[in-house]
Amino acid sequence: MYKKTLLVNQNGDEFIGWSDNEFNPTTGELIFNTAMTGFVEILSDPSYINQIITFTSSHVGNYGMSQDDYESNEPKIEAAIGNSFTYDPSSWRSEKSVTSWLKEYEIPFSGGFDVRSITKHLRDCGSSMFAIGQEIDKDSLINLVMNARDIIGDNSALTAGSLNLGDDTVGKVGILDLGAKQSIVNVLKKLNFQTVAISPKESAENILSMNLKGILISNGPGDPRSLEGVIDTVQKLIGNIPIFGICLGHQILSLACGLNVKKLEFGHHGSNHPVEIKGIKKALITAQNHGFAVDDFEADLVHEKFGRIESYASNLNDGSNEGISIWESMAYSVQFHPESGPGTSDGLQIFDPFVKLMESNYAKK
Numbered sequence: 001m002y003k004k005t006l007l008v009n010q011n012g013d014e015f016i017g018w019s020d021n022e023f024n025p026t027t028g029e030l031i032f033n034t035a036m037t038g039f040v041e042i043l044s045d046p047s048y049i050n051q052i053i054t055f056t057s058s059h060v061g062n063y064g065m066s067q068d069d070y071e072s073n074e075p076k077i078e079a080a081i082g083n084s085f086t087y088d089p090s091s092w093r094s095e096k097s098v099t100s101w102l103k104e105y106e107i108p109f110s111g112g113f114d115v116r117s118i119t120k121h122l123r124d125c126g127s128s129m130f131a132i133g134q135e136i137d138k139d140s141l142i143n144l145v146m147n148a149r150d151i152i153g154d155n156s157a158l159t160a161g162s163l164n165l166g167d168d169t170v171g172k173v174g175i176l177d178l179g180a181k182q183s184i185v186n187v188l189k190k191l192n193f194q195t196v197a198i199s200p201k202e203s204a205e206n207i208l209s210m211n212l213k214g215i216l217i218s219n220g221p222g223d224p225r226s227l228e229g230v231i232d233t234v235q236k237l238i239g240n241i242p243i244f245g246i247c248l249g250h251q252i253l254s255l256a257c258g259l260n261v262k263k264l265e266f267g268h269h270g271s272n273h274p275v276e277i278k279g280i281k282k283a284l285i286t287a288q289n290h291g292f293a294v295d296d297f298e299a300d301l302v303h304e305k306f307g308r309i310e311s312y313a314s315n316l317n318d319g320s321n322e323g324i325s326i327w328e329s330m331a332y333s334v335q336f337h338p339e340s341g342p343g344t345s346d347g348l349q350i351f352d353p354f355v356k357l358m359e360s361n362y363a364k365k
Contacts, residue, residue: 005110007052007081008141009130013121017081018112021099025133025141026108027148028052028078031291032119034270038287038342039098040069043107046160046179047247047289048077049221050151052130053269054118055082060111062086064094065101071181071341072162075101076221079108079132083115108132126265127151127291151291152263154222157230157248161218163197169210173358174198178220178230178248183341187348188216191355201229204236214242214358217249219337224251224261224292231255238306238329242357245333247290253333254324257309260295264320267291268336271343274316275336277323283316286336287343293335294321306331323350330357 005017009030032054033042039061042053060082080102089097102109110132129148131141161177163185173188177197188195198207198215207215215237224231235256237243245253251261268288275284301309307328313335315322325332332354338347 002112003134005081005112005132005134006136006138006141007113007130007132008138008145009128010142010145012138012142013125014138015113015118017110019110019134021103021109023106023108023134025131025136025144026078027129027131027144029127029151029291030054030118030122030130031127031267031269032056032115032122033289034272035342037063038069038271040065041071041183041342043075043077043080043098043102044071045181045219045289046072046076046162047219047221049156049160049179050078050149050154051221052079052081052132053077054113054115054122055080056115056119058083060085061098062089063091064089064096065098066093066095068093071183075105075107077107081110081113081115081118081132083113084111085109122266127267152223153226155226156222157220157227158200160220161197161200165195165197167196169196169212172196172212174207174210174212174215176200176215176217176230176234176249178218178227178252180218180220181337181339181341183339184216184218184246186341187339187351191351193358200227202233204233207233207237208240212241214244214354214361216354217243217245217252217333219247219249219289221248224248224255227252238326238331241330242354242361243331244351244354246339247335247337250323250333250335251292251294253331254294257303257306257324257326259297259309259324261292262295264291264293268315273336275322276314276316278312284346285344286338286347287340288336290335294324296321330361
């Protein structure tokens with residue numbers, strides 16, 4: 001028995017879908033993701049906390065799910081909508097359906113939506129907070145949205161981390177866990193580095209006393225500008241230890257250098273975004289998931305303490321910043337996801353400078 005699903009924002013814009021599973025109403029920033037695979041990785045990515053995902057792919061979950069693809073220990077999204085969700089997947093790797101997995105954690109999902117119309121709306125009007133529910137009137141959903149936790153000012157990253165990597169720190173790579181993906185840990189492991197999770201509430205002094213090889217500032221959810229304590233910590237770390245920032249970590253490093261971060265109209269969410277890297281004569285096809293971006297800054301920017309700051313990467317769709325480097329202070333960052341979970345392997349080479357920085361710096365100790 002299918003039930004009508006209503007999706008509404010505070011302006012009263014509404015979209016209708018249909019679902020045969022019951023769920024309680026919820027809210028989140030409505031975004032669209034253009035990936036055609038990698039559904040489990042996306043659904044379990046902590047960066048999607050406080051967001052409702054619109055999948056533009058025609059069929060969601062047709063190859064089921066495997067725990068090997070988890071980016072965290074459970075689904076992290078607020079809700080998922082699409083054209084069609086597959087209940088009987090077909091793949092030798094499949095352990096269960098995506099739909100049964102979402103039901104297990106009571107995550108709302110609904111098919112039957114005109115995802116083309118939703119995507120056009122978000123591109124024309126920008127992302128905003130929405131509420132989704134069944135058998136509930138429009139005004140009640142609008143009231144839910146108006147009282148919801150806005151993505152602007154959202155500091156969920158402070159509690160989004162779930163890595164469990166042990167306590168020993170000596171000679172390891174410290175991951176400042178703002179909602180880190182398991183794929184990042186996996187890449188570092190393949191590069192023969194052991195890792196340890198660092199709480200975002202840890203002081204710079206304590207971090208520097210851990211005898212780490214380097215610090216990786218992870219991805220995560222929410223508004224980077226709301227993480228003043230983390231920004232202050234990173235500012236004290238710059239120049240004292242090799243640093244590599246990914247996604248939210250890129251924005252945190254940039255803010256720590258005095259750069260500005262802005263909200264994008266509808267963000268970049270998918271696994272097919274082209275990026276230009278200075279010095280590389282081809283575009284990288286990258287996985288991306290962010291609603292904020294580092295604002296443009298002057299080409300010859302020199303920080304009084306950290307040295308020259310350069311923009312070394314840009315998005316070929318809209319020209320937005322995709323990476324900064326502060327080589328004099330052993331730090332750089334990237335806006336896209338070089339660990340590619342999901343996505344192509346084009347970005348894996350972005351880890352290379354981090355490896356070289358750690359090897360040359362740690363050898364001096």
